[in-house]
Amino acid sequence: MSVIVSPSMLSCDFANIQRDVEMINNSSADWFHIDIMDGVFVPNISFGLPVLKAMKKHATKPMDVHLMIADPDKYVADFAAAGADILTVHYEACTHLHRTIQNIHSHGMKAGVALNPHTNVDLLENVIREIDLVLIMSVNPGFGGQKFIPNAALKVAQAKNLINHCGSHAVVEVDGGVNLETGLELIKSGADALVAGSFVFNSPDPQKTIADLKALEV
Ligand code: DX5
Numbered sequence: 001m002s003v004i005v006s007p008s009m010l011s012c013d014f015a016n017i018q019r020d021v022e023m024i025n026n027s028s029a030d031w032f033h034i035d036i037m038d039g040v041f042v043p044n045i046s047f048g049l050p051v052l053k054a055m056k057k058h059a060t061k062p063m064d065v066h067l068m069i070a071d072p073d074k075y076v077a078d079f080a081a082a083g084a085d086i087l088t089v090h091y092e093a094c095t096h097l098h099r100t101i102q103n104i105h106s107h108g109m110k111a112g113v114a115l116n117p118h119t120n121v122d123l124l125e126n127v128i129r130e131i132d133l134v135l136i137m138s139v140n141p142g143f144g145g146q147k148f149i150p151n152a153a154l155k156v157a158q159a160k161n162l163i164n165h166c167g168s169h170a171v172v173e174v175d176g177g178v179n180l181e182t183g184l185e186l187i188k189s190g191a192d193a194l195v196a197g198s199f200v201f202n203s204p205d206p207q208k209t210i211a212d213l214k215a216l217e218v
């Protein structure tokens with residue numbers, strides 16, 4: 001199966017959101033990656049619920065929402081109402097992660113858990129059968145356009161092993177510094193989905209760049 005490509009709207013032109021959403025609709029991308037930052041969990045503020053709602057009005061593909069916020073459990077219902085299809089929370093931001101996963105599912109969304117670069121994959125052992133997606137961060141979250149952290153490829157392989165060993169159906173997504181070179185390495189390590197922001201939106205032909213990522217094969 002070909003890799004899932006999820007372009008990060010953090011790098012789109014915020015003055016032309018509808019245009020960029022339609023560009024993704026008409027590309028070979030699979031999902032929209034939506035980065036929500038609160039200036040508390042991460043040292044940056046991106047955008048929030050009204051912007052997700054506005055994008056959802058035009059989007060024809062699933063909204064893959066990545067919450068980089070403190071206490072995400074409080075906002076699960078709001079993100080469901082705003083149009084999230086997949087809701088990913090950070091392991092590091094959840095005191096009661098199992099409860100938050102249940103909360104996400106009870107609102108009809110798929111549940112993902114993101115791991116910062118320093119967080120061990122095996123910490124997911126007791127929830128891996130409950131979740132739909134593991135998000136391996138290949139940069140420290142907070143900003144687009146950062147340099148890929150090579151250890152992420154090892155973590156992808158570890159996540160894949162854990163998933164197979166435990167009989168989980170979760171997919172492994174990677175986020176940060178993804179381009180054709182790092183993307184290929186990640187796929188070789190077992191990644192099912194790639195997020196790419198600056199590599200897509202800063203390229204001369206974003207639809208071709210998406211197609212190039214989509215065509216990556218082991
Ligand atoms: C970073 C975000 C990423 C970001 C990726 O905290 O989670 O989704 O948009 O940007 P690039 O692909 O430019 O590293």
Ligand code: ZN
Nearest residue numbers: 035066175195
């Ligand atoms: Zn992200």
